[in-house]
Amino acid sequence: MPAGDYAATRYSPLDQIDVANAPRLHPVWSFSTGVLGGHEGQPLVVGDTMYVVTPWPNVLYAFDLGRPGYPLKWKYRPNVSRAAIGAACCDVVNRGAVYADGKIIYNLLDGHTVAVDAATGHPVWETKIASVADGETVTMAPLVIGDRVIVGASGGEFGIYGWIKGLDLATGRVVWTGHNLGPDAGMLIKAGEFHPPYVSGTELGVRSWANGTWKHGGGPVWGWISYDPKRDLLYYGTGNAGPYDAEQRGGDNRWTSSVLARRPEDGTLVWAYQFTPHDSWDYDATGAMVLADLTIGGKPVPALVHFDKNGFAYTLDRSTGRVLVAKPFTHETWAKSIDLATGRPVENPAMQTGDTKGNVKGICPSLEGGVSPASPPAYSPQTHLFYTSTNNFCMDYKVHQIAYIKGTPYMGVSSPYTPGPGGNLGAFIAWDAATGRVVWKDKEPYPSWSGALVTAGDVAFYGTLDGWFKAVDARTGKLLYRFKVGSGVVGAPIAFRGPDGRQYVAIYAGIGGDWALLAGDTSSDDPTDLRAPNPLVKNLASRTSQGGMVWIFGL
Amino acid sequence: MRPQRTLSWRSSAARWAVPALLGLVVAGSRGATPTHAPVIAAPGVANPAHIAAGGRPPPGPVVQNPYRGEPAIAHAGATLFVSMHCSDCHADAAAGAVGPNLGDGRWRYGASDAAVFRSIYYGRPRGMPAFGGLLGAQGVWVLVTYLRSLPPPPDLPTERFTQH
Numbered sequence: 001m002p003a004g005d006y007a008a009t010r011y012s013p014l015d016q017i018d019v020a021n022a023p024r025l026h027p028v029w030s031f032s033t034g035v036l037g038g039h040e041g042q043p044l045v046v047g048d049t050m051y052v053v054t055p056w057p058n059v060l061y062a063f064d065l066g067r068p069g070y071p072l073k074w075k076y077r078p079n080v081s082r083a084a085i086g087a088a089c090c091d092v093v094n095r096g097a098v099y100a101d102g103k104i105i106y107n108l109l110d111g112h113t114v115a116v117d118a119a120t121g122h123p124v125w126e127t128k129i130a131s132v133a134d135g136e137t138v139t140m141a142p143l144v145i146g147d148r149v150i151v152g153a154s155g156g157e158f159g160i161y162g163w164i165k166g167l168d169l170a171t172g173r174v175v176w177t178g179h180n181l182g183p184d185a186g187m188l189i190k191a192g193e194f195h196p197p198y199v200s201g202t203e204l205g206v207r208s209w210a211n212g213t214w215k216h217g218g219g220p221v222w223g224w225i226s227y228d229p230k231r232d233l234l235y236y237g238t239g240n241a242g243p244y245d246a247e248q249r250g251g252d253n254r255w256t257s258s259v260l261a262r263r264p265e266d267g268t269l270v271w272a273y274q275f276t277p278h279d280s281w282d283y284d285a286t287g288a289m290v291l292a293d294l295t296i297g298g299k300p301v302p303a304l305v306h307f308d309k310n311g312f313a314y315t316l317d318r319s320t321g322r323v324l325v326a327k328p329f330t331h332e333t334w335a336k337s338i339d340l341a342t343g344r345p346v347e348n349p350a351m352q353t354g355d356t357k358g359n360v361k362g363i364c365p366s367l368e369g370g371v372s373p374a375s376p377p378a379y380s381p382q383t384h385l386f387y388t389s390t391n392n393f394c395m396d397y398k399v400h401q402i403a404y405i406k407g408t409p410y411m412g413v414s415s416p417y418t419p420g421p422g423g424n425l426g427a428f429i430a431w432d433a434a435t436g437r438v439v440w441k442d443k444e445p446y447p448s449w450s451g452a453l454v455t456a457g458d459v460a461f462y463g464t465l466d467g468w469f470k471a472v473d474a475r476t477g478k479l480l481y482r483f484k485v486g487s488g489v490v491g492a493p494i495a496f497r498g499p500d501g502r503q504y505v506a507i508y509a510g511i512g513g514d515w516a517l518l519a520g521d522t523s524s525d526d527p528t529d530l531r532a533p534n535p536l537v538k539n540l541a542s543r544t545s546q547g548g549m550v551w552i553f554g555l
Numbered sequence: 556m557r558p559q560r561t562l563s564w565r566s567s568a569a570r571w572a573v574p575a576l577l578g579l580v581v582a583g584s585r586g587a588t589p590t591h592a593p594v595i596a597a598p599g600v601a602n603p604a605h606i607a608a609g610g611r612p613p614p615g616p617v618v619q620n621p622y623r624g625e626p627a628i629a630h631a632g633a634t635l636f637v638s639m640h641c642s643d644c645h646a647d648a649a650a651g652a653v654g655p656n657l658g659d660g661r662w663r664y665g666a667s668d669a670a671v672f673r674s675i676y677y678g679r680p681r682g683m684p685a686f687g688g689l690l691g692a693q694g695v696w697v698l699v700t701y702l703r704s705l706p707p708p709p710d711l712p713t714e715r716f717t718q719h
Binding site: 539 | 638639642644650652654663680682684689718
């Protein structure tokens with residue numbers, strides 16, 4: 001599955017590569033995907049086959065790891081609509097595939113989920129789940145739980161009515177659709193079964209939106225799903241509310257920028273917690289929800305840990321949704337703290353935004369997030385630490401009232417970025433979620449946009465925007481190995497045991513994911529589209545360009 | 556970065572405010588330039604560089620921008636560029652984000668005013684929506700006039716890097 005396990009830990013029990021021998025890592029194989037664009041997500045290894053999904057046009061490659069040079073067994077080239085490119089807010093990324101029941105299942109940008117026979121590459125079923133005409137595109141990584149394929153749609157910048165769906169694994173049929181906002185019935189809230197920890201009442205998803213604005217309120221699902229078999233709950237985060245002018249949608253805007261817990265079989269909503277009520281900064285909560293059993297204050301806790309775009313890392317009780325720990329993991333200015341009694345942020349009044357507020361300066365983190373939700377963290381049960389990319393830059397935020405025009409962006413913002421304090425725009429950190437503190441920090445000159453991997457060899461892996469793949473000591477952060485993989489890294493590393501019994505680590509190189517940030521001058525494939533350098537990420541284009549590579553490293 | 560707006564648009568009756576704004580723009584332009592009649596016909600050849608084999612362009616209507624080079628119209632177009640959500644894809648001042656840079660003096664579908672008109676009026680296959688139905692021909696020409704008024708940055712085509 002996309003994150004290695006249902007708990008989304010991105011922890012590998014493989015230990016052949018360890019702190020002592022990691023300096024001897026070297027590339028053993030690479031392959032060009034033939035596609036430019038942000039290569040987010042991760043390869044998927046099942047048995048002796050490695051599966052790779054590209055950005056639009058969402059080609060699926062199956063590599064034979066049992067033969068020298070890892071030749072392709074097959075490739076699957078779906079007919080994905082070009083029109084979807086313009087409905088993708090930021091880039092035409094894909095966050096990966098899942099394997100179940102002999103099928104590789106993944107999403108196409110133009111609103112389809114496909115199941116492909118894992119052995120032959122022949123399509124088994126294809127289901128239309130989303131409407132590009134309504135601003136819905138699909139970039140997220142699906143998860144299979146029992147007979148259900150869990151999928152969601154992007155479109156928080158296009159005024160969608162956000163949802164998550166459960167498909168039938170055998171046929172692809174849509175079994176249930178649960179909205180993330182709006183009326184209780186549409187949210188699959190059933191009498192007596194919905195227990196949000198800090199609020200009560202009915203129709204919260206309507207009453208927390210002035211003038212029926214939930215209808216185009218956003219709340220997309222573009223990240224990751226996790227699942228707790230013992231509690232039979234799936235967890236996922238919802239994206240920002242729209243439009244960006246928060247004064248147009250008075251109220252808390254539930255349940256955007258939230259974590260929701262549902263029953264996989266029928267989608268019943270069990271609890272929800274909102275990280276950023278009345279989101280006024282584009283703080284999506286679509287980052288991964290990592291499930292870990294922690295010891296907090298001497299007591300064992302079934303925890304859910306989430307690094308939010310808003311700069312706080314939250315440790316929740318995953319049975320109830322109550323917040324146990326919430327501390328900033330990067331520089332932030334929008335809130336003083338999170339009140340554990342109410343679950344609400346104690347907000348800085350000077351950082352409130354809206355059409356009447358003018359240009360509000362010095363908001364940290366920026367709308368790109370203290371971490372991008374596209375950069376999932378990892379958790380090691382050996383070190384009891386979480387590992388994540390982080391960003392350290394801020395924004396000025398000027399919004400204006402905006403009309404809804406179907407199929408066009410529903411945003412209305414100008415938000416130039418400025419560096420955060422300390423001289424680094426990013427960092428890779430180790431985080432203690434029981435106490436809410438940074439244990440070590442490896443500063444990066446550019447925003448850190450890759451996912452994390454940690455292994456039983458106590459080695460953590462990540463990549464950088466300027467194209468370095470790095471292995472570091474999971475206990476100290478000391479750099480053990482690095483290699484220039486060409487294009488910037490926005491994907492997530494994985495570890496696997498090859499058919500030869502040896503441990504390998506794979507990573508994508510392919511900068512992209514957000515053209516508002518990642519310097520359009522790293523693109524050179526269109527002579528009619530020349531971009532100026534982005535002053536925030538100075539000289540990034542002197543160190544990397546767009547690309548699309550799969551790399552495998554070994555000892 | 557965003558051009559200063561001279562028309563302020565403050566309506567919550569959003570759907571109907573778009574034609575209202577257009578009316579304002581067009582009425583204003585008529586006041587300033589009464590001699591121009593709006594041209595509604597579809598443009599002819601989009602990309603003259605591609606017709607070499609045939610030797611001459613196929614017959615078609617000649618379409619000309621009625622507002623070409625008029626600063627007041629270009630200014631109004633800057634407002635329209637924001638209120639019609641163009642800037643949400645193409646960035647402030649059309650510098651490029653998920654949609655291409657429209658201020659670099661280079662044009663994917665042809666450099667004539669008519670080709671730019673066609674892109675906005677009918678849309679383009681990589682996700683550019685068709686705005687002709689919403690804006691009408693006059694509104695599209697206002698946007699074309701704005702885009703053609705943007706001065707290309709002086710450092711094209713060479714980008715030099717200074718390491719520090």
